[in-house]
Amino acid sequence: SFGSTCTPAVCVPGANVGVYGLDNTAAYPTSVTAGLTVTLDCNAGFVGGIQAECQASGDYQYVSGACNEEPISFEVSSSSGGTAANVFDADTSTYWTSESVYSSSGTYQGTQTTLVYDSDTGNTDPVSGEWVQVQYANPKFIQYITLTPRQDANDAITTCRAPGMWMLAGSYDGISWRVAFSNPGGWTGMAQDSKVFYATYSEYMDYSYFRLIIQTTGDGMCCFYSGCSASASRELASLAEWQFTFQ
Numbered sequence: 054s055f056g057s058t059c060t061p062a063v064c065v066p067g068a069n070v071g072v073y074g075l076d077n078t079a080a081y082p083t084s085v086t087a088g089l090t091v092t093l094d095c096n097a098g099f100v101g102g103i104q105a106e107c108q109a110s111g112d113y114q115y116v117s118g119a120c121n122e123e124p125i126s127f128e129v130s131s132s133s134g135g136t137a138a139n140v141f142d143a144d145t146s147t148y149w150t151s152e153s154v155y156s157s158s159g160t161y162q163g164t165q166t167t168l169v170y171d172s173d174t175g176n177t178d179p180v181s182g183e184w185v186q187v188q189y190a191n192p193k194f195i196q197y198i199t200l201t202p203r204q205d206a207n208d209a210i211t212t213c214r215a216p217g218m219w220m221l222a223g224s225y226d227g228i229s230w231r232v233a234f235s236n237p238g239g240w241t242g243m244a245q246d247s248k249v250f251y252a253t254y255s256e257y258m259d260y261s262y263f264r265l266i267i268q269t270t271g272d273g274m275c276c277f278y279s280g281c282s283a284s285a286s287r288e289l290a291s292l293a294e295w296q297f298t299f300q
Contacts, residue, residue, distance in 0.1 A: 128188045132165045137185050140295040148203040150214075150291040151183035151267070159217050159270040159287045167266055169222045169230045180220055182268040183290055188227065194259040195221075195233065196300045201247040203291035214291035217269035223260030230264065247294070265295060 131137035134151040154163030166179040202215035220235040234253045267290040 129186065130188075131185045132183045133163075134183065134289070140185055140292050141187070143294070145201055145204055145293045148291050148293040149185055150203065151289050153288040154183060155270045155288050155290060157287055161268055167222060167230055167264060169220065169232055169266075171232045173232075180222070180266050180268065182219070182266040184264050184266045185292065185295065186227075186262060186264040187295075188262050190261075192225070192259040192261045193297070194300045195223075195252050195263070196298045197249050197251040198298070199247050199249050199294070199296040200292065201294035203293050213271045213287045214289060215271060216265070216267045216290060216292065217271050219268055220266045222264045222266060223258065224262040224264070225260060227262045230262075231258065231260075233258075233260070233263070263297075265292075267292075 129137045129141060131149060132151070133154070135149050136147075137149050139147040140149050152163070154161065154165075156162050161182050163181070163183060165183055166181050167184065168177055169180045170177045198221065200216060216236070218235075218237055221233045222230040223233040224230045234250070236250060270290045271287045
């Protein structure tokens with residue numbers, strides 16, 4: 054995942070092998086009749102893990118597949134809206150969309166807040182905005198992230214629903230949050246352009262939880278085509294892909 058290298062998971066004969074998605078639904082079942090090595094290409098998408106089911110007992114057992122020698126598993130959630138897992142499926146035609154809680158100018162009008170500690174100021178302040186969150190089994194240190202906004206008939210040439218001002222917060226426990234890095238400006242360019250944002254840590258820390266808080270949507274020029282309704286488009290946030298590159 055995100056440029057990581059995966060080591061194979063080796064399954065014993067007589068087992069059924071399946072890839073389990075984020076909704077715990079089995080996919081790609083394979084009947085093992087001989088020694089079989091199962092590998093996942095982490096650049097192809099994201100899953101909840103590999104499990105082997107022994108036919109004799111029906112017991113589930115985790116198999117030793119790994120990305121960077123760590124379990125291939127993570128949990129995704131969001132504050133509102135659609136399927137958060139869509140931002141990790143390596144498919145720009147699917148997306149997560151928040152509830153309509155932003156104004157026609159992209160200002161947040163909802164009630165979601167996250168208390169975030171800023172090591173530069175020494176203050177803990179509430180940060181308002183809908184969010185998407187991922188939890189990893191082991192702490193990680195981000196080098197940079199790549200964001201791709203929703204791309205459909207309207208948004209392919211606009212940035213109305215793209216994250217404008219946002220903050221990436223990190224946490225060890227999913228309760229206490231610290232600023233990892235942030236984007237204080239709007240989204241420039243076309244929405245179909247994925248954008249890379251490099252981490253600007255003031256302190257070297259790794260986290261198990263990462264929360265992308267979307268404080269505003271779009272930018273000052275989100276409407277470029279005839280008949281476009283900027284007021285309708287900017288009332289929600291939407292994201293197609295969110296990728297990490299770790300150190």
